[in-house]
Every structure is written in structure tokens, then in C-alpha cells.
Amino acid sequence: MDRNIARLRTRLDSLGVTLRPHLKTSKSVEVARRVMASPAGPATVSTLREASRFAGAGVRDIIYAVGIAPSKLPQVLELRAQGVDIAVVLDTAEQARAVAKASLDAGVRIPALIEIDCDGHRSGIRPGDSAQLLEIGRCLAEGAELRGVITHAGASYAARGVEALRQCAEAERRSVVDAATTLREAGLPCPVVSVGSTPTAHNATDLTGVTEVRAGVFVFFDLFMAGVGVCRIEDIALSVLATVIGHQREKGWILVDAGWMAMSQDRGTSKQEINQGYGVVCDLAGKPYADLILADANQEHGIIAVRPGSNARLPDLAIGDRVRILPNHACATGAQHGSYHVVRGASEAVEAEWPRFGGW
Numbered sequence: 001m002d003r004n005i006a007r008l009r010t011r012l013d014s015l016g017v018t019l020r021p022h023l024k025t026s027k028s029v030e031v032a033r034r035v036m037a038s039p040a041g042p043a044t045v046s047t048l049r050e051a052s053r054f055a056g057a058g059v060r061d062i063i064y065a066v067g068i069a070p071s072k073l074p075q076v077l078e079l080r081a082q083g084v085d086i087a088v089v090l091d092t093a094e095q096a097r098a099v100a101k102a103s104l105d106a107g108v109r110i111p112a113l114i115e116i117d118c119d120g121h122r123s124g125i126r127p128g129d130s131a132q133l134l135e136i137g138r139c140l141a142e143g144a145e146l147r148g149v150i151t152h153a154g155a156s157y158a159a160r161g162v163e164a165l166r167q168c169a170e171a172e173r174r175s176v177v178d179a180a181t182t183l184r185e186a187g188l189p190c191p192v193v194s195v196g197s198t199p200t201a202h203n204a205t206d207l208t209g210v211t212e213v214r215a216g217v218f219v220f221f222d223l224f225m226a227g228v229g230v231c232r233i234e235d236i237a238l239s240v241l242a243t244v245i246g247h248q249r250e251k252g253w254i255l256v257d258a259g260w261m262a263m264s265q266d267r268g269t270s271k272q273e274i275n276q277g278y279g280v281v282c283d284l285a286g287k288p289y290a291d292l293i294l295a296d297a298n299q300e301h302g303i304i305a306v307r308p309g310s311n312a313r314l315p316d317l318a319i320g321d322r323v324r325i326l327p328n329h330a331c332a333t334g335a336q337h338g339s340y341h342v343v344r345g346a347s348e349a350v351e352a353e354w355p356r357f358g359g360w
Helices: 002-015 029-035 048-056 070-081 093-106 130-141 154-158 162-185 223-228 330-334
Strands: 043-045 061-067 085-090 111-116 145-151 192-195 240-248 253-256 280-282 288-297 302-306 322-326 339-342 352-355
Touching: 002 029, 029 048, 029 352, 043 048, 048 061, 048 070, 070 085, 070 093, 085 093, 093 130, 111 130, 111 162, 130 145, 130 162, 145 162, 154 162, 154 223, 162 192, 288 322
Parallel strands: 043 061, 061 085, 085 111, 111 145, 145 192
Antiparallel strands: 240 253, 240 322, 253 302, 280 288, 280 322, 288 302, 339 352
16 A cells, blocks of 8 residues: 555656545545645545545545535535535536525635546536536636636546556546636636546656646555556555355355455456456465456355366365455445454554445
8 A cells, every 4th residue: 555655646746746635445544644645635535424534534625526416515614614625526507506606605615626527437518618617617706716627537447558548648637728728718717627547647648737636546456457457466455354164166166254245246347358256366465366266246155266267276275264355446345344454565463453434
């Protein structure tokens, strides 16, 4: 984890931009303090529960990076009243009017960033839609604060190869830099130009015009990111410790006490070149066994087997032996657990237990 954090921070420092880490992956104050530039932030969150928990731990600079619903604005105002500079994200004039009205009613200008859809992945204004962009900007100016523009290159998760990822990063950058230029030329402020995804953060070569980068899963990485080519298997910092509870030798199975309740049902690697099942199986030191995966899972039972088509053999694991299973998606697997047990390198010694939280 420490190495992963240092790797991205060093890279972004060389490109002259600020790292605003997304804390949704870890949902842990202890992890947040290690990845943020200071105890006060900056930070990105995906739920107001995260915003409240991290604010309670002293974080003061937060972007709530999910489109704002008007019903959540009282919670935003409550956080701002506590001294938290929390900004919201939106992509419609309807949302902008709601934010402006709530600001006027409260006598507090709520900062908002306009989301740009850089790649057709999800939400946001299409690049080049100046009319909608300016309408939203002017609606915010009626009572709220236009903080800037924001985008997320979600389509980069499907890209393969360095060149494709660099193209995603440039499309991401260009979409918000162009939007910022449009706003400024119309006399509207745009101090923040925010981009971010783990694949593009690790592959961007030019971030001219960008003020900050948001990324989250880079802290732990996972098998999906390894499949994208952003990290190596040995960079994955999160694993589930499981115990062998049985064998079905005629079927080529080893049973463990970690099913989908422990690993989550995320099967994101099934669409990648290498299908990792529910996770890659390692020894206690974190070294993967040859072609050994969590091939299937019930609620509390996991079925370890050799990857289909491989000539590898099952390891000789006895009842009670333990293995580590690397997750497909660190965010989803982490969400199944209440804390992280912290070990250093290949050591089995638990140095600390860091609580994590969930909910909305």
C-alpha cells in the first residue's frame, strides 16, 4: 500500500498537479491519513456518510463526487456549517437551480462542479455542448458558487495497452480543459479543473490545464486493475485470509471458508483476457499458486480449483491451512469486512487493525 501511494504521488508531482484521492475504496480514516496530502485533505468521497465520517476525523476539503440530489442538500449545508468545504457535482440546470435556491435560503454559497462526460461512460454533459454548460453555470451564479468542472474516464477501465490508456487520459484532460475555457470566455469562474481514474492517472503524459487528479483504487489495486495493465499482481495490497475446510479430490476442489460474502460477487475479470474467477489464491506470504483461483463461491463456501485449461496441479493443502485470496475489485471486497488487519510484506504478524465503515 505504501509503495502504491508513493508511486502515484511521485508521478503526479512530476506532472505538476495535486492528488485528491478518492476515499471510497478504503472507507478508512487510517488509510485516508496515509494517502491524503494533509490531515485536512484534499479528498474525494462517493457518499455523504463518507463525507461525515472523514469530516469527523478532521478532513476539511472534500468533493462529493456523485450527482447531487436536492434532498441531500441539507446534509451538505450541515457539513459546511461545521467548517467543511464540501463541494457537490451536477450536470443539469435542474440540479443547479436547486443548489442555488438552497444556497440563497441558507445564506451560504454551496460550491458545485459541473460534470463533463469525457467518454460516454456514464453521466455528465457532452463535450462541446456549450449551451447546456453555460446554462448550468449561469444557474449556479444566481446563488451558489461555480467551483469548476470535473470528469471521470470510466471507459479507461475497458482500454488495453499503454497507448490506448494514454488516449483515454488525453480525452479526459481535453474535455474539461475545453469546458473550463468555454466558461471563462463567458465570464464565469472555473478555478478547479478535475480529472481522475486510476488507469488514466498512471498513464497521462500531459496534464496542462488540469488542477487536480482524483483516483482511489490505486491504494490497494486489484485483479481488475492488473488486467487493465495498470499494476502487477504483486502490487495488490489487499487480500482475504481464508482457511481450508474440506476437499473434493475427484472434482479437483479445495474448499475454504470464504465465499461471495467474503469476496463479493464482483466478477469484473470475466470480461478480461484472463478470467480470475472470484480471486487469485496465494500462500500466506502473498505468492500466487500457479493458476489457482477461487473458481466458484457460495455464500460462505469458496471452491478453489486450477484454472480451466491449465496443466497446473492443486497444491497439497491440509484442513486448517490458510491461503490469501486476491480480489477482483478491492472496493467491493473491502465492503464485506469491518476492518483491515495490517501486515508488512510477507510477514504474518498483524501490526494493527484499522476500522472501515460502510453505508450511506
